[in-house]
Amino acid sequence: xxxxxxxxxxLIPFLIVFKISLSDAALAIPPYMxxxxxxxxxxxxxxxxxxxxxxxxxxxxxxxxxxxxKIAFISTVFALLVGYPIAYAMARAPTEWRATLxxxxxxxxxxxxxxxxxxxxxxxxxxxxxxxxxxxxxxxxDPLIILNTSTAVYIGIVYTYVPFMILPIYAALERLDESLIxxxxxxxxxxxxAFWLITIPLSKGGIIAGCFLVFIPALxxxxxxxxxxxxxxxxxxxxxxxxxxxxxxxxxxxxxAVILLIILIIPIILFQRNEQRQQEAEQ
Amino acid sequence: xxxxxxxxxxxxxxSPLISFKNVTKRFGSFVAIDDLTLDIYEQEFFALLGxxxxxxxxxxxxLAGFENPSEGSMSLxxxxxxxxxxxxRAVNMMFQSYALFPHLSVxxxxxxGLRRDGVAKDVLSARVDEMLKLTRLEKFARRKxxxxxxxxxxxxxxxxxxxxxxxxLLLDEPLGALDKKLRQDTQFELMDIQEKTGTTFVIVTxxxxxxxxxxxRVAVMDEGRIVQVAxxxxxxxxxxxIYVADFIGDVNILTGPVKATGDDTYSVDYGGEAPVIATSExxxxxxxxxxxxxxxxxxxxxxxxxxxxNAVQGKVLDIAYLGxxxxxxxxxxxxxxxxxxxxxxxxxxxxxxxxxDPVWVSWxxxxxxxxxx
Numbered sequence: 001x002x003x004x005x006x007x008x009x010x011l012i013p014f015l016i017v018f019k020i021s022l023s024d025a026a027l028a029i030p031p032y033m034x035x036x037x038x039x040x041x042x043x044x045x046x047x048x049x050x051x052x053x054x055x056x057x058x059x060x061x062x063x064x065x066x067x068x069x070k071i072a073f074i075s076t077v078f079a080l081l082v083g084y085p086i087a088y089a090m091a092r093a094p095t096e097w098r099a100t101l102x103x104x105x106x107x108x109x110x111x112x113x114x115x116x117x118x119x120x121x122x123x124x125x126x127x128x129x130x131x132x133x134x135x136x137x138x139x140x141x142d143p144l145i146i147l148n149t150s151t152a153v154y155i156g157i158v159y160t161y162v163p164f165m166i167l168p169i170y171a172a173l174e175r176l177d178e179s180l181i182x183x184x185x186x187x188x189x190x191x192x193x194a195f196w197l198i199t200i201p202l203s204k205g206g207i208i209a210g211c212f213l214v215f216i217p218a219l220x221x222x223x224x225x226x227x228x229x230x231x232x233x234x235x236x237x238x239x240x241x242x243x244x245x246x247x248x249x250x251x252x253x254x255x256x257a258v259i260l261l262i263i264l265i266i267p268i269i270l271f272q273r274n275e276q277r278q279q280e281a282e283q
Numbered sequence: 284x285x286x287x288x289x290x291x292x293x294x295x296x297x298s299p300l301i302s303f304k305n306v307t308k309r310f311g312s313f314v315a316i317d318d319l320t321l322d323i324y325e326q327e328f329f330a331l332l333g334x335x336x337x338x339x340x341x342x343x344x345x346l347a348g349f350e351n352p353s354e355g356s357m358s359l360x361x362x363x364x365x366x367x368x369x370x371x372r373a374v375n376m377m378f379q380s381y382a383l384f385p386h387l388s389v390x391x392x393x394x395x396g397l398r399r400d401g402v403a404k405d406v407l408s409a410r411v412d413e414m415l416k417l418t419r420l421e422k423f424a425r426r427k428x429x430x431x432x433x434x435x436x437x438x439x440x441x442x443x444x445x446x447x448x449x450x451x452l453l454l455d456e457p458l459g460a461l462d463k464k465l466r467q468d469t470q471f472e473l474m475d476i477q478e479k480t481g482t483t484f485v486i487v488t489x490x491x492x493x494x495x496x497x498x499x500r501v502a503v504m505d506e507g508r509i510v511q512v513a514x515x516x517x518x519x520x521x522x523x524x525i526y527v528a529d530f531i532g533d534v535n536i537l538t539g540p541v542k543a544t545g546d547d548t549y550s551v552d553y554g555g556e557a558p559v560i561a562t563s564e565x566x567x568x569x570x571x572x573x574x575x576x577x578x579x580x581x582x583x584x585x586x587x588x589x590x591x592x593n594a595v596q597g598k599v600l601d602i603a604y605l606g607x608x609x610x611x612x613x614x615x616x617x618x619x620x621x622x623x624x625x626x627x628x629x630x631x632x633x634x635x636x637x638x639x640d641p642v643w644v645s646w647x648x649x650x651x652x653x654x655x656x
Contacts, residue, residue: 183382185369186347187447188399201386 014261021254022047032250051255061239061256065263068236071150071225072218075157076165079214080207082158083165087206088199090166091173102170105163117156117227124152124228148230156224157214164213172206173199208271216264236260289499290514291324298361300325300451300483301346306355308341308507315341317507318355328477328484330494332530333504339487342504343453346485347376360450370399375449379456381440383428389439390415390424396447414442417476434465441473445480454486458493470496491531495519503527519578524656528576533610535582535621541573541653549653551575554617559593563653577651579624582644584611584636591645597621599640611636613644 023046026033034046055061090101108116123129124147131143146152176199184194200207222237229235236256243253291297299322308316316338323329331339344350345357348369357365364372375396383392393414397407415421418438423431428439437457444452457473458466474497477484488494494501495515502512503526511518511527522528525536537553544550547566550558551573561575588594600620601612606627613621623644636642 177380177382179378179380179382180384182347182349182369183376183378183384184395185349186374186376187396187443188370190368190370193399198384 017254017257019047020250021051021252021258022049023251024050025249025251030250031248051251052259054252055255055259060234061236064234064236064239065259067234068219068221069263071153071157071233071235072215072221075154075161075218076211076215078154078158079162079165080211083162083210084169084207086162087166087169087173090170091176098174105166108163113160114223117160117224120152120156120159120228121147124155147228148232150229150233152228152230153225153233153235156228157218157221160224161214161218164217165210168209168213169203169206172203176202212268212271219264220260289326291327292322292500297324299323300327300360301485302358303342304356304358306345306352306357308338308345308350309353314507316345316352319507319509321502321509321512323483323485325483326481328474328486328497328499330498330501331485331487331504332491332494332501333489334530335489337504338507339489339504340455341507343376343455343485343487346451347374347453348372373450374453375444375447375451376453376455377440377444377457379459381428381436381460383436383439383443385428387427388424389420389426389428389431392428392439393443393446395443400447410446414446417445417479418442433460434469437461437469438472441476445476445482448480449482451483451485454484456488457486458488458490466493467496473497495531503530505530521652522576523654525574525576525654528652528654533579533622533624535577535579537575537577537619537651538572540570541567542569543567548648549573551653553619555595555615555619559595560648561593561651561653562648565653565655567653567655571655574654574656575651576654577646579610579622580608580626581650582621582623582646584613584623584625585643585645586635586640588643589645592648593650594643594645595621596641596643599636599638599642602634602636602638609634611642613642 020032023032023034025031034043036043038046086105090098090105093101121128125131126143126145126147128147130146131140134140135143146155180198180202181194184198185191189197220237220240221235222241225233225235225238226241240253240256240260243249243256247253301321301323303319303321306316306319307314319338319342331342333339341350345352348364348367348371351365356363359372359374384395387395390411394407394411397410402410412421415424418441420435420438420442423435423439428436431439437460441457454473458469461469470493473484477497486494486497495518498515500512501515501518503510503518505526511523513521518527518531522531528534528536537551537559539551539553539558541549541551542558544560547562547564548560549563549567550560552558553575559575563573567573583589583591585594588596595615597613597615599611600614603610603612608624608626611623611625613623615621621644
């Protein structure tokens with residue numbers, strides 16, 4: 001049964017997208033050819049890797065991929081730096097507080113993602129809340145230009161995805177036995193050293209899970225760069241959207257999506273193989 | 284051959300390894316330790332015994348450095364240690380949960396403390412191997428803590444806390460998680476290791492049998508105070524309060540006004556037909572209320588009146604058969620119940636007494652301890 005859902009919800013859509021990526025654009029409905037109307041054999045014989053070759057020829061695409069990887073990577077690092085202390089504080093909070101804190105982390109999901117990103121436009125714009133506040137307390141003389149820069153994109157991505165970083169790390173830290181830290185101190189560690197040698201290694205699983213949960217959606221992110229990033233921010237999600245809806249070139253858009261998927265799958269496979277090897281070594 | 288008895292606490296010239304002076308510890312308005320003064324000497328195996336919440340764990344955590352006294356001073360080999368963090372003390376602790384690092388192997392767990400001290404590589408590995416040998420864990424060096432049994436984990440925890448050769452080792456309910464058989468074996472192992480290493484051990488336990496078995500001295504605690512500190516034998520045979528007499532083992536208490544009948548001999552009118560006779564080093568004034576504490580195994584049970592200084596008639600109310608022993612609950616005419624214990628030395632013998640039998644219980648004048656509180 002679980003394999004059925006995997007097949008229906010992942011593999012079949014992927015195969016359809018993959019097939020479109022091997023087709024040619026056409027002024028028709030659907031806007032590509034060949035289709036099944038010509039029969040399976042005829043259709044298969046007309047498929048080629050032309051679109052993938054095209055992606056390598058135009059430097060827009062690999063630049064967009066690289067830029068997306070960079071933005072996703074830096075955002076993940078920031079989300080970790082912001083999320084870990086929050087998760088740590090939550091796990092160390094008195095038990096009766098933890099449910100409330102957890103609620104506060106999940107609360108933003110109750111409003112629409114789109115509205116929350118729009119709210120950042122109001123905060124970050126030249127006449128926005130942030131600039132007005134900073135001008136009022138006199139830290140700056142001229143308003144900062146944040147909106148429509150990559151800084152705004154980083155802020156947006158970190159803000160949106162930090163709960164996904166917090167939750168798995170919190171789960172790992174909550175299980176951590178306080179007496180392990182005391183034992184480390186008793187054996188000669190300072191507080192800081194005990195944190196590095198005990199807390200961090202024992203929350204490694206949560207850190208890795210959190211990083212994947214932030215990195216993967218951030219890499220294909222479309223809404224945040226288009227609302228906060230302006231024209232200067234190049235991200236593959238935006239390129240994909242434009243190919244699809246502005247150029248109506250479904251085959252190229254599909255090829256972009258297939259490559260994005262491959263980029264995402266490789267680190268996941270590497271990570272899983274590493275985990276497996278570690279488990280085997282332990283037995 | 285003259286054997287010197289290990290009793291530094293009786294030597295006025297001995298300087299204690301640990302010394303608590305009027306230590307009080309408060310958590311908010313709760314007083315965990317109340318004006319406690321105590322000396323513990325080098326190479327002692329010292330047990331802190333008491334019910335949960337009596338402050339014994341707080342005392343241990345103060346020794347380890349996780350808590351600081353609110354008042355009073357604490358010293359380790361003459362040096363005031365209040366305020367010194369746990370990582371700067373020559374004290375190691377074996378945690379109740381063992382607190383083994385799950386991501387490190389047994390070997391790495393034991394080496395952990397030595398690595399923090401920057402011990403040279405060959406010295407470190409020699410020391411770890413020595414610890415593994417001491418605790419018979421050589422075969423498990425490469426395993427992770429979750430791959431070994433509870434008893435083995437307990438030994439890893441012990442090896443880890445001994446590896447740095449601390450002046451003082453604290454053991455927080457070290458055998459609590461083991462089953463009874465393993466616990467008994469491990470008690471002897473602990474004593475063995477303590478003797479071999481010459482380390483001072485302070486053990487916290489609520490199991491009185493464990494404390495009696497392993498310790499050179501036992502401190503019985505109640506509500507943040509030490510009620511009595513003495514050798515296991517003294518604690519058992521010469522408790523100085525009803526609390527201690529009752530906490531350690533089983534006891535009969537006969538309470539009533541005391542009257543002197545001779546040198547160090549008193550009679551206690553507990554409300555029976557005739558007062559009972561007891562010797563006491565503690566002196567009582569006539570009419571003072573005294574409590575005579577007698578252990579059940581020191582009370583004999585007979586069918587006819589025995590020729591003993593104290594003999595009381597009653598009837599058997601209940602019999603508890605424990606295998607090696609039988610405890611008879613004998614009800615006296617005034618309603619008081621006396622527990623008398625006999626060893627079952629023969630395998631198949633007809634029980635001499637049964638329920639409702641009229642019997643005599645007797646004990647000598649020196650069998651009990653006369654207490655004033």
